[in-house]
Amino acid sequence: MTRDTLSIAIRFIFLLLLQVLVLNNINFFGYINPNLYILFVFLYPLEQKRTNFLIVAFLLGLCVDFFSNSGGINAAATLFIAYIRLYVLKLVLNKFDIDYKLFKLTSEQSIKIFIYIATLTFAHHFILFYLDYFSFKNLSLVLYKSFTTSIFTIILSILSLVLITKKKTV
Numbered sequence: 001m002t003r004d005t006l007s008i009a010i011r012f013i014f015l016l017l018l019q020v021l022v023l024n025n026i027n028f029f030g031y032i033n034p035n036l037y038i039l040f041v042f043l044y045p046l047e048q049k050r051t052n053f054l055i056v057a058f059l060l061g062l063c064v065d066f067f068s069n070s071g072g073i074n075a076a077a078t079l080f081i082a083y084i085r086l087y088v089l090k091l092v093l094n095k096f097d098i099d100y101k102l103f104k105l106t107s108e109q110s111i112k113i114f115i116y117i118a119t120l121t122f123a124h125h126f127i128l129f130y131l132d133y134f135s136f137k138n139l140s141l142v143l144y145k146s147f148t149t150s151i152f153t154i155i156l157s158i159l160s161l162v163l164i165t166k167k168k169t170v
Contacts, residue, residue, distance in 0.1 A: 004045060012060060015040050020067035031145055034153050035074075037064055038124050039160055041082050042105060042117060050086075057082035070132075077127040081120045092116045105161070117157050122150045 019037040027033055040060055044053055061078030065071065092115050093108065105113060125146040133142055 004048070008044065008048075008056070011040055011043065012056065016060060016063050019064055024068055028152065029148075032149050032152050034156050035121075035124065035128075035149070036153065036156050036160065038078060038081065038121065038153070039157050041078065041085060042120065042157065042161075044082075044085075046086070046089075054079060054082050073128055073131040076131060077124045080127050081124045084123065085120060088116060088119050092119070113161070114154075114158065118150070118154050121153050121157065122146060125150045125153070 015037045019035065023034050023036055037060060041057055044057070058075055058079045061075035062072070064074040064078075068074065092112055105116070108116075126142065129142045129145045129149075
C-alpha cells in the first residue's frame with residue numbers, strides 16, 4: 001500500500017465518520033445541513049486512475065446514504081461531481097492536460113479555489129435536493145435550499161482547507 005493510497009483511505013474514513021456522526025446531526029434553520037464529505041472529491045489526486053476515483057466517490061456517497069437512509073441521492077450527487085470535476089478544473093484553471101500531473105489544489109490562487117469549490121458544491125447540492133424532491137413544481141425550493149446549504153458547505157470546506165494546509169514561512 002503506497003503512501004497516497006493510505007492517505008486517501010484515511011481521508012475517506014475520516015470524512016465519512018465526520019459526516020455521519022457529527023454533521024448529519026446539524027440542521028440550521030431546520031434544513032441547512034453541511035455536506036463536508038464532498039471535500040474528498042476536491043482533494044482526490046488527479047494522477048490516480050479516473051475509474052478508481054469514480055468508484056471510490058460513488059462508494060463514499062453510498063456510505064453516507066446508508067447511514068442517512070437517503071436512498072442513493074448522495075451517491076448520485078457525489079458521482080456526478082466526481083465525473084465533472086476534471087471539466088470544471090479545465091474551465092476554471094485554464095490548464096492543459098500535462099499540467100494536471102503537478103496539480104495541487106492548495107497551490108492555486110484563492111479565487112480559483114473558491115470558484116472550483118463553489119461550482120462543484122452547488123452542483124452537488126442541486127442534484128441532491130432535486131433528487132430529494134424530484135419535481136419541477138418545487139424548483140424554487142430546490143434552488144433556495146441548494147444555495148443556502150452550498151454557502152455553509154463552501155465556508156466549511158474553505159476553512160478545512162486552510163486548517164490542513166501548512167503555510168511555509170520565509
